[in-house]
Amino acid sequence: MRPPLVLTIAGSESDGAAGVQADLKTFTALGSYGASAVTMVTSVSPRGVRSVHPLPREVVRSQIDAVAEDLLLDATKIGSLGSAAVVEEVAAAVRAHRDRFGVIVLDPVMVSADGTALISAEGAAAVGTSLLPLADVLSLNMAEAAQLLGRPLATSIDEMRDQALALQATGPDTVLITGGRLPGEDVVDLLVHPGGTDLLRAERITGRRVRGAGTTLSAAITAQVARIAEFDRVGELDEIGEAGTADDLVTIVASAREFVASATENAQDWRLTRGGDGYGPVNHLITLDKD
Ligand SMILES: Nc1ncnc2c1ncn2[C@@H]1O[C@H](COP(=O)(O)OP(=O)(O)O)[C@@H](O)[C@H]1O
Numbered sequence: 001m002r003p004p005l006v007l008t009i010a011g012s013e014s015d016g017a018a019g020v021q022a023d024l025k026t027f028t029a030l031g032s033y034g035a036s037a038v039t040m041v042t043s044v045s046p047r048g049v050r051s052v053h054p055l056p057r058e059v060v061r062s063q064i065d066a067v068a069e070d071l072l073l074d075a076t077k078i079g080s081l082g083s084a085a086v087v088e089e090v091a092a093a094v095r096a097h098r099d100r101f102g103v104i105v106l107d108p109v110m111v112s113a114d115g116t117a118l119i120s121a122e123g124a125a126a127v128g129t130s131l132l133p134l135a136d137v138l139s140l141n142m143a144e145a146a147q148l149l150g151r152p153l154a155t156s157i158d159e160m161r162d163q164a165l166a167l168q169a170t171g172p173d174t175v176l177i178t179g180g181r182l183p184g185e186d187v188v189d190l191l192v193h194p195g196g197t198d199l200l201r202a203e204r205i206t207g208r209r210v211r212g213a214g215t216t217l218s219a220a221i222t223a224q225v226a227r228i229a230e231f232d233r234v235g236e237l238d239e240i241g242e243a244g245t246a247d248d249l250v251t252i253v254a255s256a257r258e259f260v261a262s263a264t265e266n267a268q269d270w271r272l273t274r275g276g277d278g279y280g281p282v283n284h285l286i287t288l289d290k291d
């Protein structure tokens with residue numbers, strides 16, 4: 001017997017709103033056992049990013065190999081990577097044992113909420129050439145989609161769809177472009193998958209500025225994918241209703257979005273800083289709340 005097992009390959013983010021810290025909290029909240037390979041170390045407070053230090057590629061590789069060679073992974077999330085050298089090393093590690101990583105969810109983090117670049121230009125290009133072909137699911141915001149494709153930011157749902165299809169053509173079966181930056185009363189995410197295209201709408205939460213929503217979403221998708229793999233393994237797919245059918249990923253993404261929305265709503269009143277301003281995190285541990 002074992003729980004759903006998930007690996008995150010991503011950067012450490014010191015204030016815990018995004019990065020590996022947010023991934024591990026989200027995995028825990030959604031019932032998965034989380035392992036990690038840290039790719040870079042960022043010094044961050046809710047006021048912004050102070051520094052970004054990609055780790056040496058061999059340090060990243062050693063962590064990935066240690067986990068992938070021994071743990072029975074159901075799914076892997078790849079997040080912020082920092083440098084072209086680390087991108088290439090992660091791609092090489094995955095290619096060396098592709099069958100050991102389970103379903104791969106790629107969230108190609110490029111820029112932090114305060115505008116700080118989290119990867120070099122060469123690194124961003126390497127994500128496009130070396131990692132997109134290895135991913136099963138690509139989850140990214142509109143700015144990341146535009147940067148990967150070398151196109152302007154989408155200004156409409158039609159342009160988001162064109163960009164999602166162009167990204168799908170590079171490898172991943174499923175592409176989710178999140179629409180937090182597209183103005184409107186509702187926030188609209190666009191999901192392209194082998195069965196077609198779905199628009200996922202939700203009421204826009206207004207109020208305090210949030211950081212780490214995209215990270216939390218892709219972590220939640222990864223944890224749910226692993227949970228389904230676990231139910232499949234023990235022959236109990238029926239217990240999770242529609243998820244586990246051909247519509248798996250649509251159901252998984254919808255449920256991950258609901259998780260992020262509740263986690264965002266729940267932390268609206270949090271004041272974690274001395275000054276009280278800056279971006280705030282979501283409450284990743286919402287499912288563990290007893291009240
Ligand atoms: N104001 C908001 N209200 C409700 N949901 C939001 C809001 N902003 C973003 N989201 C949701 O959070 C997730 C991440 O979106 P986005 O903000 O585009 O990504 P990122 O955090 O990477 O910039 C998406 O599912 C999106 O729909």
Ligand SMILES: Cc1ncc(COP(=O)(O)OP(=O)(O)O)c(N)n1
Pocket residue numbers: 010011012013018019020042079080109111112113114118210211212213214215216
């Ligand atoms: C180390 C690290 N990883 C990811 C992010 C950005 O995460 P994201 O969820 O895209 O959040 P925003 O910063 O865009 O709100 C990060 N800042 N650091």
